[in-house]
Amino acid sequence: MKPGLLRSSLVLGPLAAVGPLAIDIYLPALPAIEADLNAGIASTQMTLTAFFLTFGLSQLVYGPLSDQVGRKLPIYIGLFLFIVGSISCGISTNIEWLIASRLLQGVGAAAVMVIPRAIIRDMYTGYEATRLMALVMLVISVSPMLAPLAGTGLIAIGSWHTIFFFLSGAAILTLFLTVFMLPETLEPTHRVPVNAKTFFEGTKTLLSDATFMGLTLIGGFGLASFFVFIASASFVYTGHFGLSLVQFSIAFAVNAIGFFASSQVAAKLGQRFGMTQVIVYAVTGFLFFELILLSLTLLGFGTLPVVMFFLFCGNACLGLVIPSTMVMALDKHGDIAGLASSLGGTLQMVTGGLMIAAASQFFDGTVTPLVAAIAFCSVAAFVLMKVLRIGRETVTGTSAL
Template sequence: MQRSAERFNRSQLLIVLLLGVLSALGPFSIDMYLPAFPSIAKGLDTTTDAVQLSLAAYFIGISAGQLFYGPITDRFGRKKPLYVGMIIYIIAALGCAVAATIDQLIFFRLLQALGGCAGMVVSRAVVRDLFKPHESAKVFSMLMLVMGVAPIIAPTIGGFVSATWGWRMIFVVLTAISSITFLALARFLPESKTADKSISLNIGSIGKSYYNLLLEPKFIFYAMCGAFASAGMFAYISSSSFIYMELFGYSEKAFGVIFSLNAGGLILCSQLNRIFLKRSTMLTLLRNSCIALMVMGIIILFCAIGNADELLLSILIFVFVSILGFIYPNSTALALAETGNKTGTASALMGALQMFISFLASVAVSMLFNDTILPAAIVMSMSGVMAVFTLLYRNKLPVVR
């Protein structure tokens, strides 16, 4: 494995770029087609609400599908399951492009998610295979540089493609991107784990593996910490258009700029995390950033209750989102630090938990909706509180450096 790590270092930027694209492909596939909802509804002679079901189907697939790939990547290695997932994604993207009814689109979006989530599982597992925990946190920070760009450019690209060539071309573009990525992975990505025949794929063994991980303190506390932080992000994303355009009165163009600035803050902090890791431990950075997230969330909540100025709230939200750039890399690296030959399984469970809790956060914001920023502020503040709470319960465990 050490030889693999050395080879990785010789082409590190290319490998990190590929893993970043792989990680971002699933979320990118969501953001890119959002601007085309009205066009899709018109083209398929349906309603925008019905098109929303294709988004729900994608979230279900990208959450549950990760649990399928985890044990398989531990059993057969990382690349073969990844290839299967990529092929499924490519076929499904083409299916979306030629869908004749909304039911067909929903089906192919579900299938696309089931294929695309393989990359999310494998990218985390490969990093952990090739690097020691402290080094892997630096690499996860580098992945954030690529992943953070996706929500900035995806809606813009999707809107342009849809307006110029029609909504179906969005899925043609996704087919092209995934096909090029597939060829690049086949050529440049090293196999980071050999097949392990000792890992059973029967339902009972898989269920036991996931159950044991849920009971493993060195995994579950860090995984849940990252998941709760992600919930705060999804609370922001799910309500951002309402907050900035409806509530604050910003134009659509201004909203795009603000959304990009917030994503830029997250990217910046993820790169600062790499620098701080040279003289600090992952746990110290994670603990401090979670406390900062909690404090910022509570401040946002009190400002929301007090009807604070929209400029102040915009700045506070920017800081809140930026702090996540410290939390994601360190929580991921710590969660996968001591997972042994079950890194793929752990990566899958971590991803599924993150998506599930983030989905619940979005639902909570929707259910609490009252034409104010308060519902989002409540969920954002609670996400910080819960992230700190999970770390308090693991403070007697040995520190992984």
């Protein structure tokens, strides 16, 4: 491990975890929000969709901006907007106000999702970048394991409003961490002026790069399966399976452990077998487990233990896919790492938001629509991998990537 790798992960991890925390910690509150604000399930889920869409689209601004002015100033701007949005969520009195506040939260959170990836690319490439990305994922993984339990505790001592005041406090602490512990990683000599010409030229380069697009969307459909689960899990686990809020939080954490554990070995497996082969086997495993789960659910065997087991296995596969695809998608684009990171993040977040919106049209409170939507994501990732010939090697041994 290079000197500073662990320290970097301890700074970048909390930064990158701000967005996931804003999602996971309020999941136990969704039924309470629905009841308190007299909103239907679809309207309540819109608070997630709104967050994901601005979370994704706003990355198109922060990435190029960070290429021009450096990495730290856009982080300050994003954290400020996130703090304001969180406070606004906390004082909202109707579902429309909450949705609008979540939109602002997403705009702010986008900065601390996209820029840490660009910072990683500033400092490392290849195997070492994957190790640092995995360490950042380790910190992020604490969020789905502990955040729902924390949200349940905050509801117990206050209400769902308390969760958003807690988020504003957490963002303030992260802001101080950034100011005092995070160095500027983009030297002035490496900064790229942002204008319409360079933006569109860079975007055209990325959109025409089959490797970048393929890896980004494969990771995107993996993330989308998480987003669909996040949007529906509290309703399914508490309504369909009859779990309490604490039991739901524990079940949610168990599903996250598979991702957390496998992400920590992604770099080692990539170094030993090649990153493309790791992606191929992991995407195939994701498809395998989710199609079995869908089949069992349609046959009437979609019990809580069955659902949790196969989601655990599928998430373990995604723990190998997501950090690997993120790193490899940026590898060839170090000169526009901010733009590449932001465009990749936008594509992934919008994919997730659209999947939530599409799946919510079929959601009936049972587990079947949830499982079917996740299976669809696995099929889409697998088809993309095959169409783009990811991992297919020629007779001379050179990878398609």
